[in-house]
Amino acid sequence: MTRIKPRILKGFRDGLPETMIPRERMLRTIAEVFELHGFSPLATPAIEYSEILLGKYGEEGTKLLYRFEDNGGRDVCLRYDLTVPLARVVAQYAQLPRIFKRYQIAPVWRAENPGKGRFREFVQCDADIVGTAEAIADAACIEVGAAALKKLGVERFVIRINHRALLGGILKEVGVGDPDRMVEIMRVIDKLEKIGEGKVRELLAPLMPASGIDRIFELFTRQGTPQEILEEVGRFSGNRETREGVATLEALFSHLTAMELCEVTTLDLSIARGLDYYSGAVFETTLLDRPDFGSVMSGGRYDDLIGIFCGRKIPAVGISIGVDRLFAALSDLGLLPRRPSVTELLVTCFDADRLPATIEYAALFRRLGVRTEIYPGAEKLAKQFKYANKQRIPYVAVVGPEEVAENSIRIKEMESGQERSIALETLKQTLKEAGPTLAALFAETT
Amino acid sequence: MTRIKPRILKGFRDGLPETMIPRERMLRTIAEVFELHGFSPLATPAIEYSEILLGKYGEEGTKLLYRFEDNGGRDVCLRYDLTVPLARVVAQYAQLPRIFKRYQIAPVWRAENPGKGRFREFVQCDADIVGTAEAIADAACIEVGAAALKKLGVERFVIRINHRALLGGILKEVGVGDPDRMVEIMRVIDKLEKIGEGKVRELLAPLMPASGIDRIFELFTRQGTPQEILEEVGRFSGNRETREGVATLEALFSHLTAMELCEVTTLDLSIARGLDYYSGAVFETTLLDRPDFGSVMSGGRYDDLIGIFCGRKIPAVGISIGVDRLFAALSDLGLLPRRPSVTELLVTCFDADRLPATIEYAALFRRLGVRTEIYPGAEKLAKQFKYANKQRIPYVAVVGPEEVAENSIRIKEMESGQERSIALETLKQTLKEAGPTLAALFAETT
Numbered sequence: 001m002t003r004i005k006p007r008i009l010k011g012f013r014d015g016l017p018e019t020m021i022p023r024e025r026m027l028r029t030i031a032e033v034f035e036l037h038g039f040s041p042l043a044t045p046a047i048e049y050s051e052i053l054l055g056k057y058g059e060e061g062t063k064l065l066y067r068f069e070d071n072g073g074r075d076v077c078l079r080y081d082l083t084v085p086l087a088r089v090v091a092q093y094a095q096l097p098r099i100f101k102r103y104q105i106a107p108v109w110r111a112e113n114p115g116k117g118r119f120r121e122f123v124q125c126d127a128d129i130v131g132t133a134e135a136i137a138d139a140a141c142i143e144v145g146a147a148a149l150k151k152l153g154v155e156r157f158v159i160r161i162n163h164r165a166l167l168g169g170i171l172k173e174v175g176v177g178d179p180d181r182m183v184e185i186m187r188v189i190d191k192l193e194k195i196g197e198g199k200v201r202e203l204l205a206p207l208m209p210a211s212g213i214d215r216i217f218e219l220f221t222r223q224g225t226p227q228e229i230l231e232e233v234g235r236f237s238g239n240r241e242t243r244e245g246v247a248t249l250e251a252l253f254s255h256l257t258a259m260e261l262c263e264v265t266t267l268d269l270s271i272a273r274g275l276d277y278y279s280g281a282v283f284e285t286t287l288l289d290r291p292d293f294g295s296v297m298s299g300g301r302y303d304d305l306i307g308i309f310c311g312r313k314i315p316a317v318g319i320s321i322g323v324d325r326l327f328a329a330l331s332d333l334g335l336l337p338r339r340p341s342v343t344e345l346l347v348t349c350f351d352a353d354r355l356p357a358t359i360e361y362a363a364l365f366r367r368l369g370v371r372t373e374i375y376p377g378a379e380k381l382a383k384q385f386k387y388a389n390k391q392r393i394p395y396v397a398v399v400g401p402e403e404v405a406e407n408s409i410r411i412k413e414m415e416s417g418q419e420r421s422i423a424l425e426t427l428k429q430t431l432k433e434a435g436p437t438l439a440a441l442f443a444e445t446t
Numbered sequence: 447m448t449r450i451k452p453r454i455l456k457g458f459r460d461g462l463p464e465t466m467i468p469r470e471r472m473l474r475t476i477a478e479v480f481e482l483h484g485f486s487p488l489a490t491p492a493i494e495y496s497e498i499l500l501g502k503y504g505e506e507g508t509k510l511l512y513r514f515e516d517n518g519g520r521d522v523c524l525r526y527d528l529t530v531p532l533a534r535v536v537a538q539y540a541q542l543p544r545i546f547k548r549y550q551i552a553p554v555w556r557a558e559n560p561g562k563g564r565f566r567e568f569v570q571c572d573a574d575i576v577g578t579a580e581a582i583a584d585a586a587c588i589e590v591g592a593a594a595l596k597k598l599g600v601e602r603f604v605i606r607i608n609h610r611a612l613l614g615g616i617l618k619e620v621g622v623g624d625p626d627r628m629v630e631i632m633r634v635i636d637k638l639e640k641i642g643e644g645k646v647r648e649l650l651a652p653l654m655p656a657s658g659i660d661r662i663f664e665l666f667t668r669q670g671t672p673q674e675i676l677e678e679v680g681r682f683s684g685n686r687e688t689r690e691g692v693a694t695l696e697a698l699f700s701h702l703t704a705m706e707l708c709e710v711t712t713l714d715l716s717i718a719r720g721l722d723y724y725s726g727a728v729f730e731t732t733l734l735d736r737p738d739f740g741s742v743m744s745g746g747r748y749d750d751l752i753g754i755f756c757g758r759k760i761p762a763v764g765i766s767i768g769v770d771r772l773f774a775a776l777s778d779l780g781l782l783p784r785r786p787s788v789t790e791l792l793v794t795c796f797d798a799d800r801l802p803a804t805i806e807y808a809a810l811f812r813r814l815g816v817r818t819e820i821y822p823g824a825e826k827l828a829k830q831f832k833y834a835n836k837q838r839i840p841y842v843a844v845v846g847p848e849e850v851a852e853n854s855i856r857i858k859e860m861e862s863g864q865e866r867s868i869a870l871e872t873l874k875q876t877l878k879e880a881g882p883t884l885a886a887l888f889a890e891t892t
Contacts, residue, residue, distance in 0.1 A: 003755065003756070006535075007498075009495060014490050014535055015487075015490075016488065016541075017487060028474075037812065039788070040463035040787050040788045041788075042463060042466060044454075044461075045454055045455065045567050046492065046555070046567060047458060047512075047555075047567070049454075049455060052452070066516065069514070070512065070557065093460070096462070097833060097836055099833060107492060109493075111518075121492060136795070136801065255805065258801065258806060309450055311449045340486070341484070342481045349582070356700075363706075366593075371481055371483075372482070373483065374582065374586065376575065376578045376586065377578055377580040377582065387544065
C-alpha cells in the first residue's frame, strides 16, 4: 500500500475542535439573533449554473469564480456569495411572500490569492429583506447586525453608512458624468481606508478635475451629525441622485435613532463598497478596539439585481457579517475562550468488570445535561487522567468497585485538584437544582 | 439587459424556510446530542486534492466524484463523504488527542443519477471515535445515534448490527476464499433488503457453491437473541475471522445491554455495507413505522483507512445519520411541523408618524425573547394582516395613536381571531413569568 501524504489545498482550512467549538457558538448566536428579528433560514446549493453567477461581481469577481464542467458537461460554478443565489431564488419561486426576510449562513468559494485572513473557502452570514424599498428595511438590517455584535459581547463598534446614488450625485456635481468612470472612481474611493488620502488623490488625478477632488475630500472630512452633513450636501448639490440619497439617509438615520443606534452609526460619504450590484444605502463596520481587522460587517441595498432574473424591479437590502474577521477579532479580545473538547466530564474506565456500571453512571450524567464521555478502554488510570488533562476536560469521575458498591462516585476537579466522593442521590439533587454543571459540587465545599 | 432564467441544477435543491426551519431544528438537536456524548465539532474543506479521495469508495464511488481542475491547475474533488477527510485530518495533525471524538454536519457531493430521495448535494451527519479498537467505542457510536433518534421523538426503530470479518469468516467457511470475490459477494448481500432473497440467490449463484448459499441463508434467517445466534456461528465456524467477529459482537451486545439499548438493537448477519473501507462491526437502522425509507442511520468500523495517510494502523469507528431520509420520515410521521416563517409576532406599521413608537415596541418584544418583525412600510392594515396570514405568523400587534398615548398594545391571535389590548407593564410582567410566548396572554382570558 502506497502511503498518501495527508495535505489540504492552499487557501483552505481544517477547523479543529479548539477553533470550531467557539466558532460554532458564535454562528449559533448570530442565527438566534437573526431569528429573533424575524429572518427565516434559507439554503441554496453550493453549485449553480455559471450563467447565474457570471457578470454579477465585476471583472475581478468573475476571475475568482471556481468554474468547471460537471460530469454531465454542464458549465457550473461554486457560489461566490449568498446574495446572487438569493436573487435567483426570489425570481424562481412564486410562493415566496411579497416581503421576504431570510438569513443564510454558509460557505462560499473564491480563488483568491490566499494570504493573512484571506481564504478560498469562507463562511458568509447574511440577513436580507426583499420586496420593499422603504428605508425601514435598511434600518432593520443594520439593527439586526448591531444586535448580533452586541449579543457576542462587542460594544465598541461603528457602522459607517453612505448611499451609492448620493455619492454618484456628488461626483456628477463635480463634473464626472460618465457612469463607467463613476464606478472606477468609486472603486478608488473604496480603498481610502486601506491606502490613505494621499494615494487616493493620486489615483483620482487622471480620472477627474483637481477642483472636484478637493471638493469631495472637503465633504468626506466634514465633521458633524449625519443631519448636519446631509444638509450641507443638499446645499452643495440638488441633482436627482443627491436628493434621493439625502432623503433616504435622513429617513434611515431617523429610524436608527428610534432603534437607539445613534451611538454606533455614522454617516461617512467616502464609503463606496466594491461590488457592482449596490444601488442605494451601503454600510461598513469597524471595531473600535481593533480597527486593523477592517470591516467586520457590511452590506447595502441592491434594487436592480433580482430584476436580472425576473425582468421586473424587486428592491432588496441586506447585511453580511464577516465571520472570519469577527472570529479573529473576538478571539483577540478574549471574548471567545478556546477549549479543545466539549466534554465537561470524563468517566474513567476502571476495569472491564466495572464497565456496565460506568456506562450507567455516564448515562445518568447525560440525563442531567452534563456533557459526558467514557474513556474507551480499561487502561491505567494515570493515562486516562493524562488524556483528560490534554483535552482540558474540567472534571474526571472514577467508578471503582467501592463506588459501585456504595452507589456513589468520586469526582476530581482537574484545575484545583480537589476531589469529592458523593452519593448518587445527592448528586442528582444538586445538579437538578444547580443546572448541568459540576462546578456546583465543588462550590459547596469551599 | 437580457433576462437570465432562474433555475438550479438537476439533483440540487433550494431549501425554502418552510423546509429549513424544521430541518435546522433537527440538525441542531443532533449536534446537541453529539456534544452531550462528548463529540466535538470538526470542519474540513469542501474541496480536497483528488488523490486524497480517489480509490477509497470503490469503483462506483470514484465515478460519482465531482472532480475538476482548479484555477491553479490542481486536480481536485468535492468531498464525497466526511469519513475520508476525517482520516486525512487524523493523519495530518500531531496535536490531536490519541483518542479523538469528533462530529461533523456538512454537505457532500456525488454525481448520482438524481431520483426520489437521491440528491447530488446532501448533508451528512457523522460522529466518530478514532484511536481505539475497543468495542465500547462501537457501542458509544450506536448509543449516541440512538440517543439522537430518541431526542427527535423517534421511539420505534431497530439498529441491525453485523461484523465484516465475521461475514468474511462465514463465507470462507462455505468455500469463498478469494478476497475480491468476497467483496463482490458482500455487495450482492448488501442488496438483500432492496431486491429480496430470490434475486440475491440468483446473483450469488455464479459466485459461490449452491450449498454455501443455502448455508448462509440458513444463518441469515436464524431467529434468536444475538447471544444465541453468535453461539451458533461459533459452532459452525472456528476460523480466525469468525472468532474475532464473534468475540467483538459479544462484547458489543453486552455494552449495548448496559446502555439499555437491547430493545432497539439486533444482530443481522446479512448486513454488509457497500463501502470498501469497513473492516469490523457494521450497522444499519430502520424505522419500524416507515421501513420503506431504508436505512436512516448507518456506520461501522474502518480500522485500515487512516493508515493509508499515516502508514500505521489507527483504528476508528463511526455512525452517520442520513438526515435527508430521516427528515422525510419525521415529516411524514408528523414529528416536524412546518412553518413558512420563524416570526412569532408581526408588529404592524400604522403610519409613518407612529414608526418610532412601533420600533420601540418591537425592541421591547425582542428583549423579552419574542421573535418579532416590523412590517416595513405604512401600507393598509388589511394588507399587513394578509401578509401575516400567508406567513402563518401567529400574532399581530397594532401600534396606533391610541395605543401609543396609553402605553398599551393591541394584539390579535390570528388562529382564534381573539384580540386583546394590554398595558405594556402588564405585558412585560406576563412574559417574564410565562417565557417568550404570546400564548400566555390569550390563555389567561379564556
